[in-house]
Amino acid sequence: MNPTQIKRLASRYGIALSFEDARGNTVDTDPEVARKLLISMGVLDHAGTTLQPEQQAILPPAIVVRPDRAGRIAIDLGCAISARQIEWQLTLEDGSSRSGTAAVAAANADATAHLTLPQLPHGYHRLVLGHADAATMLIVTPGECWLPESFRRDERRYGLSLQLYLLRSASNWGIGDFTDLQHLARLAAAQGCDVLGLNPLHQMFPDNPEHASPYSPASRQFLNVLYIDVTAIAEYQRSAAAQKLVQSARFQQRLEQCRKTSQVDYSSVADLKLQALRLVHADFRTAADAQRITDYQRFVSTAGDGLHNASLFQALRDHFADTDPSQADWHLWPEAYHAADSEGSLAFAREHAEQIDFYNWTQWVAEQQLAAAKDAATAAGMQVGLYLDLAVGCDRSGSETWANPGDYMNAAEVGAPPDIFNPAGQNWGLPPLNPVSLIAEGYRPFIDLLRANMRHGGGLRIDHAMGLQRLYCIPEGSPPSAGAYVHYPVADLIGILALESQRHHCLVVGEDLGTVPTGFRERMEEANILSYRVLFFEADGDGEFKPATSYPRLAVAVAGSHDLPTLPSWLSGSDIDLKDQLGLYPSAEETEKQRQSRQRERRAVMRVLGLDGSSQQITPDVFSNAVHGFLGRTRSLLAMTQLDDLLGEHDPVNVPATSTEHPNWRRKYALPLEQIERSRGWRLLETLAAGRAEPANNGPDRARSSLPPASALQGAR
Incomplete structure (x- = not known):
């Protein structure tokens, strides 16, 4: 097939023939890249033969209408x-x-x-x-996502976001858990927060807990069982075996060590929790009361094949990884186990029913404890409550791809093209949903994902929301610069998102950072999807930052995220130093260019914050206080701050474009949960609240006397 034919076929199946990069330059798609992506979609075979039928059905599998x-x-x-x-x-x-x-x-x-x-x-x-x-x-579809009544009345609200696994507490086992979440929800609600934002809580790999990125899960339809509070399970109180294990000197010694570490020790935490959970599960099978058993059986029945397949997958993975850890990836298993309904998999399921039941049961326990946290947030007065996060993709070796391999593009990965902040581009290593099969299945995979993630959230953040319209796809083995955008039926997907949002009474936020396609934000606004506006990205063509009065109404105003530097780090420029040390800039010239750009940005940010003097004279506490006041004054219906910034953290949670080069997803918060509300940084929520109380159209931004004085926040967390 010649390049002209490849381009014609690529255009038919939504592969963009060119795109505009972050600097405004047109980048043409290499026909060879398009050919590889067509093969990944199942449109072409390696010999160049077209596999999809030319004849179209009278009606598609699904039609979305308003x-x-x-x-x-x-x-x-x-x-x-x-x-x-x-x-x-x-x-x-x-x-x-x-x-x-x-x-x-x-x-x-x-x-x-x-x-x-x-x-x-x-x-x-x-x-x-x-x-x-x-x-x-x-x-x-109703065409519009759900909004709380207060938002419809233009009442501006605020909230707090955090990475749950980074929480310290006297009772958790070295990783934040669902009981900690209940506690923090009550604390935040007492400070007037209506939203508590979380990292993705998706199911991970119990056999490989060091695979820690919540944005690379085994399955986005189920939960990470490491968030379970073992001692809060009803059967734990009646399990002599589990209590004997947990109270033993050796276990307590390891538990205390897990709590003391400055980084989450995922391997030790997983080992301790799984040991105890297996003992509690054994007692549940033999001694649980009738109502609990009935509730569990109902959960398993309702979850259906999806839960069974996820649990069967993990049991199979345990089996093969136990023999040889390098065989954990299902693509390396014997062919007889490559499908959930194969004879080999069915026979294994019969022989390992108790192991599958264990994994089913842990999902039930996690589901119960997350529901309790949601109820705690609502009971404390939060109007939205838990604001969950739907990752843009799943890990290639996880249960999502094993149970439904046709739902994903084979031999392609999601990422981002080179841009100003990441000049080398990014490869997130996640398989993209296959738009051909997505349409053929009447959007079932997308509907299932939304329902699973809206069940326990009053809000849902769509990670990399532009994926509703297009994803940057990189053929396996290619650098991030050698990719192309693949388009999706955006009107249909947003229509389905609106329908599920209304049914679940779930606020929707679209994380629209990076290269945003023309007209995409207008689509979001029409559908009541809140835009995600980061202070440090909201600059005009002259490098001046937008005043609070210019922020859009349907938006979340923030100062950072898990992928961005904390406020102290941004102010000092230590994030640039770290990226330089990690080799993320292609040259010394680029590093210096980034430092000079930051100096200009600092001066411009100080101007919009109403701070006088050079940044060298501005302490991190004064700067943070001013930023929170600014966020509060924005027109946006929702303003959010990070727990990292309340506590004055310097080290990043994650450095994009790294994996083992930096200890991502591990750095715990500086203060334990029991001390957070007494910290000086916690008062920044008062600063945020004061800004929210001011009129939204209050003219030019300047530091205001109604805010708590910066001196109150000087010096320490």
Whole structure:
């Protein structure tokens, strides 16, 4: 297949032939890159033969529509139909049915026909066109995501975000847990916070706990069992074996060491928790009360094949990794175990039923404890409560790809092209959803992900929200610069997101940092998806930072994230020094360019914050106080601060484009949970609240006397 044919096929399947980079330059897609991505989608084979049928069905597997103002449903049939009337039958989501005959509008210039149906409820319905013998899932969306009533009244709120695993406490086992989360939710609510933002809580790899990035999970449909508080499980109180283990001198010694470390010791934490959990599970199987067993069985039944496959996968992984740790990746298992419904996998499931039940049970326990944390946040008065995070992808070797390999592009990885902050580009090592199979399956994988992650959250952050429209995909083995954007059916995905958001009463935030496609933020605004606005990125073409009054209403105003430097680090420039030490800049010239750029940014930020003098005269505490006051004064409906910034942390949680080069996802918070509310940094929430109390249209930004004095925050955390 020649380059011209490859380009034509690439365009048909959504591979962009060019894109504009962060500096405004046009980058053309290499035809060889496009060819490799077409192979990854299953459109081409390695010999260049087209695998997808040319003939299109009368109706796609799913159609997402938004009613017009009169409630009518207009459907593009996607083909020419000679008849002027057509019979239709609908099976609604509630099981009721409707039928009728509708006029078909004359074919348009593209030779496609249009059908209009009467008013339908929002939801997932089955439409059959009798004349054409065609069927589809008709997804009727409200088009707008849910917003709390206070947001609809333009009442500005604020909240706190954190990395749960970094919490210290006197009771946890060296990693933050769901009981800590309940405690912190009450503390934050008492300070007026309506939102408590969290890192992804997705299921990880118990056999390889040092694989710690919450953005590279085994499965995004289930939970990380290391967040379980073992001692809060009802059966623990009745398990003599578990209590004997935990109270033993050796166990207590190891437990105390896990608590004392400055970084999370994932291996030791996992070993301790899994030992105890297995003993509690054994007692649950033999001595749990009838109601608890009934609740557990209902959970397993409702979770269905998804839970069974995730637990079977982990049992298989334990089996192969125990023999040879290098065989943990399912791609290296014998072919007989490459599918959940293969004879080999089914036989293994029968032989290891208790091990699978253990993993099912840990998911039930985690689900219960997260639900309790959600209830604690709501009971404490939070209007949104837990604000969860949906990672942009999953690990290639995890259960998501094993159970449904066709849902993902084979031999391709998600990343980002070179930009100003990461000149070498980024490869996140995550397999992208396959847009061909996503459409063929009527968007089932996307719907399942949303439902799993909205169950226990009053809010959901969509990591790298531009993935709803396009993902930068890199053929396996290629550098980040040798990739291309792959497009997705953005209108349909946002429609489904709006429907699930309304059903779950879940606020949606789109993390729209990086290279944002033209018109994407307008789509977000139309759908009530809050934009993610970082103070240090909100500069105009002249390098001046936008005043608080210029921030969009439908947005979350923040100063940082897990991928960005903390406030003290940004002020001092230590993040640039660290990246230089890690070799993330291609040359010494680039490093110096970054330092000079930071100096200019500091001066501009000081101006917008209303701080006088050079940055050398501004202490981290004064700077942080001013930043929090500024965030509070923004027009954005939600302002968020990080626990890292309240506590004055310097070291980053994560350095993008690194893995083992830097201890990412491990640095614990400086203060234990029991001391946080007594820290001086905790008073920054008062600064944030004071800014929220001011009118949103308050003119030029200057330091205001109503804020707590900077001197109150001088010196220490």
